[in-house]
Amino acid sequence: MTILVSRLVQALVVALLVGAATFAMMRSLPGDAAWRIAAGRYGYDNVNAAAAEAVRAELGLDGPWLGAFLQWMGDLFRLDFGVSLVSGQPVIAEIGHQLGASLWLALAAVGLSLVIGPPLGILAGLRPGSLFDRTLLVVSTALKAVPQFLMALILILVLSVQLGWLPAAGYGQPRHFILPAFALALGLAAVNARIARDAMAGVVAMPFYDFAQWKGLSRAQVLWRHGLRNVSVPLLTYLGLQFVLLVEGVVVIESIVGWPGIGHALVHAVFARDVPMVQGTALMLGLGFVMVNALIDLLAARIDPRGAR
Amino acid sequence: MQNPFRSLLAGLVALGLALPGHAGTTLDVAAPFEIQSPEPSTTGHIFTRMGIAETLVDADPQGRLLPGLATEWSVSEDGLTWRFTLRENVLFHDGTPMTPATVAGALEIARGKPGPLASLPIAALTPEPGALVIALGEPVAALPAFLAEARAQILAPAAYGPDGQAVAVIGTGPYRVTSLTPPLSLRATAFPEYWGAQPNVPAVTYTAVGRAETRALMAESGDADFVFTLDPATVTRLSRSDAVEIMSVAIPRSLLLKVNAAHPFLNSPEARRALSLAIDRAGLAQAVLRYPQGADQLFPPAMGDWHNPALDPLAHDPDAARALLAGLGWVPGPDGILSRDGQRLALTLTTYPDRPELPLVAAVLEQQFRAIGVELTINSTNSSEIPAGHQAGTLELGLLARNFALIPDPIGTILSDYAPGGDWGAMGWQNAEIAALAQALSRGEGGDAERARIAAILQEELPVIPIAWYQQTLALRTGIEGAVIDPWERSFGLPGLRFAE
Numbered sequence: 001m002t003i004l005v006s007r008l009v010q011a012l013v014v015a016l017l018v019g020a021a022t023f024a025m026m027r028s029l030p031g032d033a034a035w036r037i038a039a040g041r042y043g044y045d046n047v048n049a050a051a052a053e054a055v056r057a058e059l060g061l062d063g064p065w066l067g068a069f070l071q072w073m074g075d076l077f078r079l080d081f082g083v084s085l086v087s088g089q090p091v092i093a094e095i096g097h098q099l100g101a102s103l104w105l106a107l108a109a110v111g112l113s114l115v116i117g118p119p120l121g122i123l124a125g126l127r128p129g130s131l132f133d134r135t136l137l138v139v140s141t142a143l144k145a146v147p148q149f150l151m152a153l154i155l156i157l158v159l160s161v162q163l164g165w166l167p168a169a170g171y172g173q174p175r176h177f178i179l180p181a182f183a184l185a186l187g188l189a190a191v192n193a194r195i196a197r198d199a200m201a202g203v204v205a206m207p208f209y210d211f212a213q214w215k216g217l218s219r220a221q222v223l224w225r226h227g228l229r230n231v232s233v234p235l236l237t238y239l240g241l242q243f244v245l246l247v248e249g250v251v252v253i254e255s256i257v258g259w260p261g262i263g264h265a266l267v268h269a270v271f272a273r274d275v276p277m278v279q280g281t282a283l284m285l286g287l288g289f290v291m292v293n294a295l296i297d298l299l300a301a302r303i304d305p306r307g308a309r
Numbered sequence: 310m311q312n313p314f315r316s317l318l319a320g321l322v323a324l325g326l327a328l329p330g331h332a333g334t335t336l337d338v339a340a341p342f343e344i345q346s347p348e349p350s351t352t353g354h355i356f357t358r359m360g361i362a363e364t365l366v367d368a369d370p371q372g373r374l375l376p377g378l379a380t381e382w383s384v385s386e387d388g389l390t391w392r393f394t395l396r397e398n399v400l401f402h403d404g405t406p407m408t409p410a411t412v413a414g415a416l417e418i419a420r421g422k423p424g425p426l427a428s429l430p431i432a433a434l435t436p437e438p439g440a441l442v443i444a445l446g447e448p449v450a451a452l453p454a455f456l457a458e459a460r461a462q463i464l465a466p467a468a469y470g471p472d473g474q475a476v477a478v479i480g481t482g483p484y485r486v487t488s489l490t491p492p493l494s495l496r497a498t499a500f501p502e503y504w505g506a507q508p509n510v511p512a513v514t515y516t517a518v519g520r521a522e523t524r525a526l527m528a529e530s531g532d533a534d535f536v537f538t539l540d541p542a543t544v545t546r547l548s549r550s551d552a553v554e555i556m557s558v559a560i561p562r563s564l565l566l567k568v569n570a571a572h573p574f575l576n577s578p579e580a581r582r583a584l585s586l587a588i589d590r591a592g593l594a595q596a597v598l599r600y601p602q603g604a605d606q607l608f609p610p611a612m613g614d615w616h617n618p619a620l621d622p623l624a625h626d627p628d629a630a631r632a633l634l635a636g637l638g639w640v641p642g643p644d645g646i647l648s649r650d651g652q653r654l655a656l657t658l659t660t661y662p663d664r665p666e667l668p669l670v671a672a673v674l675e676q677q678f679r680a681i682g683v684e685l686t687i688n689s690t691n692s693s694e695i696p697a698g699h700q701a702g703t704l705e706l707g708l709l710a711r712n713f714a715l716i717p718d719p720i721g722t723i724l725s726d727y728a729p730g731g732d733w734g735a736m737g738w739q740n741a742e743i744a745a746l747a748q749a750l751s752r753g754e755g756g757d758a759e760r761a762r763i764a765a766i767l768q769e770e771l772p773v774i775p776i777a778w779y780q781q782t783l784a785l786r787t788g789i790e791g792a793v794i795d796p797w798e799r800s801f802g803l804p805g806l807r808f809a810e
Binding site for chain 1: 339342343345346348350351422423424427428474490491492493494516517518519520522523526527529530531532661663664690691692693694696697699700709710712715725731732733
């Protein structure tokens with residue numbers, strides 16, 4: 001319960017900080033917002049003084065900043081995110097669509113990485129120093145060292161262009177998920193596997209692990225009852241950290257495979273000076289981190305009996 | 310021991326193969342333009358390109374105007390009253406008929422928003438039986454061309470919300486939208502009650518893909534059948550592939566250097582000519598753009614009558630450039646950069662990365678200008694900084710790609726850019742003769758001689774310095790027939806495409 005309360009307070013603080021910081025940053029950017037918004041709306045062929053004036057008149061951009069800030073904070077607490085200055089659509093609808101697209105991609109990537117990484121890591125950790133352990137070390141280091149955009153391009157070249165098995169880019173059908181999720185998952189799995197391997201090797205070296213075998217449990221039973229539970233705590237904790245890396249990767253991968261996600265939205269909104277969109281997306285990402293970490297805390301507390309009160 | 314990994318990969322791939330893919334009857338288009346909303350003033354060009362929405366007037370690849378939703382048009386003796394006879398039995402995609410009142414309503418909404426229509430002296434739009442009558446405050450000979458522009462598209466009354474912003478795309482074209490998912494995708498199927506011939510391909514999709522590399526890979530892997538706009542490096546690679554056919558056509562768009570002619574360093578034609586002589590256009594075109602040649606005047610041959618083959622071509626001659634600058638009192642300093650009265654010949658060049666070739670060209674220009682003693686600082690920023698800098702008078706040099714085909718008659722762009730000057734055209738420079746010639750052409754007076762004179766004045770005075778003429782490129786999956794690239798960037802020509810069997 002205390003976990004939830006502290007996370008709730010944290011969420012409020014994050015909302016305030018993100019709100020104030022994005023507001024201050026967008027206000028202090030160089031350049032005239034009316035021009036930037038006009039360029040975002042009408043494109044470089046058609047942005048001119050008439051378009052910028054029309055935008056300025058429509059949006060009333062010249063108001064004092066304090067009023068605008070208080071207005072925005074007030075709207076926020078009524079859960080009103082406003083309307084995108086560029087597309088004219090409600091921000092909440094755009095974020096719902098784009099955050100959803102990113103979230104599914106991120107979940108698919110995490111799911112895939114958990115299927116690939118930890119089982120291999122546990123296998124290696126059961127026999128530290130074996131040929132398999134050393135091979136896994138090399139492979140996972142190599143995979144981790146490949147930047148995600150390069151990984152995506154290599155996968156597209158091999159799986160789409162050479163073999164023709166998967167679409168190179170696009171969105172909307174389940175088959176479009178596989179390639180970008182895989183590109184993200186390989187990097188995540190590389191680290192997952194290392195964490196699982198080290199944790200497993202640590203557990204195997206513990207006296208209680210040997211004792212469990214002496215008392216007559218089969219190898220599978222020992223692994224199931226005494227191994228996996230111990231390995232899963234550091235893995236889960238690391239998963240929370242990985243979400244930061246994941247968001248970074250999602251932004252890169254989205255731009256390569258043409259994915260209508262939140263990274264794409266944020267980059268465009270910043271460029272077009274679409275303040276409500278920037279504030280909305282930044283807030284959602286901030287709250288997302290708090291939520292993920294709260295979930296991880298809860299899960300870890302359940303798995304690890306030492307923390308229970 | 311890699312078995313788990315390999316079987317997982319194989320399983321995923323099998324899953325990918327088993328999931329429903331594209332039917333053989335759908336044509337997939339990939340292009341860089343994003344869908345913002347159903348609003349014609351921002352996204353209309355995608356709807357007209359995809360054959361979803363139509364305009365009163367159409368244009369062929371030569372820029373000749375053709376009947377669209379209007380079958381014919383005529384103008385009164387004084388050039389102030391235009392009468393557009395509307396096509397009969399045209400239905401919108403929601404089943405309602407197109408009437409003179411709905412056409413007048415759509416155009417009334419369109420001209421209230423930023424765009425070419427807003428700049429016209431329209432006094433009244435009056436629906437009459439079977440026709441639309443447009444009354445003007447002064448003659449505009451190119452009015453039909455203005456009505457061929459994407460933002461003048463005719464949507465059904467139900468397409469607009471109470472504030473005039475479009476909430477749905479309800480057009481009259483051969484394709485009807487079945488799903489619109491901003492910012493990246495759109496699906497459409499043939500509209501059975503279309504007034505013209507039914508398209509050969511029953512369904513089309515549109516995907517906005519910002520990165521040129523990704524579009525090229527989609528063409529290569531067959532994920533897109535029709536890929537619009539390729540980067541120069543890709544064209545070379547894809548032309549070796551059997552899977553795609555590359556098409557390319559010269560378009561009325563020029564890469565040019567906008568010059569602040571009121572700037573004390575740039576206010577003489579000699580100074581501007583010196584900058585022009587410093588540019589190795591052929592080398593730049595071949596190395597950066599992979600085009601066979603650079604521009605030797607502002608208007609490309611694709612602009613037909615506006616291109617003047619009699620002009621002395623712009624040349625590359627750094628020695629002559631140095632001599633011109635020396636004649637203006639500039640002397641080389643210790644680092645090779647010229648100076649005059651204690652001021653260094655240093656300028657800021659503003660450009661934008663929306664077109665990826667522009668920052669590359671800017672980097673080459675920096676080298677070529679340094680060779681004649683001009684120091685350049687490149688500021689690659691938002692595209693709006695060029696018109697904003699024009700308005701504020703702070704822009705020094707701007708590198709940009711100018712589309713002379715915003716409407717399928719270049720006079721629209723010439724008027725806004727050079728008579729006397731404009732956000733994307735001449736700055737701090739005025740020429741009464743050009744202004745008079747362009748206004749006369751706009752009223753419908755004059756012809757080839759006047760156009761040739763405008764080109765000659767621009768070549769002599771160089772209010773902007775031309776660098777290259779653009780080509781539009783298209784990658785088409787092998788086995789698709791009937792493709793034509795529209796140099797006026799109005800249509801993808803989807804209704805004319807066929808899958809060869």
